[in-house]
Amino acid sequence: MNTTKRKITHAAVGVIQREDGWVLLAERPVGKPWAGYWEFPGGKVEEGETPQQALKRELQEELGIAVASLYPWLTRSFDYEAKYDATGQLDSPAKTVKLHFFIVTKWDGEPRGLENQQLVWQPPENIEVSPMLPANAPIFAALSLPSNYAITNLSELGEDLFFERLKISLDNGLKMLQLREKQLSNQAFQTFAERVIQLAKPYKAKVLINSGNQSASAALNVAGIHFNSTDLMQLQAKPVGMLCGASCHNAEQLAHAAALGIDYVMLSPVKATRSHPDEEPLGWSQFANLISDYALPVYALGGMRPPDLHEAKSHGAHGIAMLRSAWLSE
Ligand SMILES: Nc1nc2c([nH]c(=O)n2[C@H]2C[C@H](O)[C@@H](COP(=O)(O)OP(=O)(O)OP(=O)(O)O)O2)c(=O)[nH]1
């Protein structure tokens, strides 16, 4: 392993996202390192700039747009090896880049390729341009996760009401839910889970199961597993071939989840909740501090209701996870 300390290049990267979810990609023009590779618009953070200031400048320079609204999102480091062109000339030296991603939701002006770069709008779950800058591979998986994530609450609602509400939620666009029912026997959980999976299937909603119910699940066709924080800390490697998330409550758990490279975390409790009345809430500022330099998408959990989404995103969250309020009738 190369242990020489590399200089870190900071870059500000803009995920410019339309209301339909499609994002803007640019092809690096001839004459720049990694020419022909696709990327999100953005560029290097200059001396004395914050990443957010750098992004606004870069999007003005590269696309001629003025950012009107943005959310801080992920921060990821990536080690680039030296790259040589076909004639053996150095195209780009070995370096470590730290990418500060933002999601840009409003802007003034129509994006144009002011540096002769090709531009294209793409749906994150089905990108058709390639090659992509190698650091960006996990970004599209993260972008494909929905903003709202529901956790089942069968024990409080009872079966009839739960399935009635589930149907309504799916009709209203719910795309991801976690089955978490510690009180159920393996057999009862299995029956419950099969019914949920069946209902969710035509909506293409992702169904995950909590690791506390995992023993019941071998036969179930679920999209993934959600590890509680105790099981997360026991985990040595990310299970392959499935979506994988975890509950975190502190910096140590967040760091372990990031080291495993799982797909998302939930950080809680943001606010006081009825389900966990004894836990001290983090509040938004501590929530934001814990994830200010974090590589994975984070769902805020604990007292969240749908109108909290904007505030959650303003504090760096990818979205919100809800237990009780996911199933309210209004
Ligand atoms: N803009 C952008 N840069 C990315 C992405 N992914 C990724 O690894 N990078 C790396 C490539 C570069 O090392 C660095 C950003 O540099 P850049 O070439 O865009 O810098 P810049 O716009 O300031 O332009 P210049 O210095 O090349 O003239 O971050 C991405 O999606 N977008």
Ligand SMILES: [Mg+2]
């Ligand atoms: Mg650039």
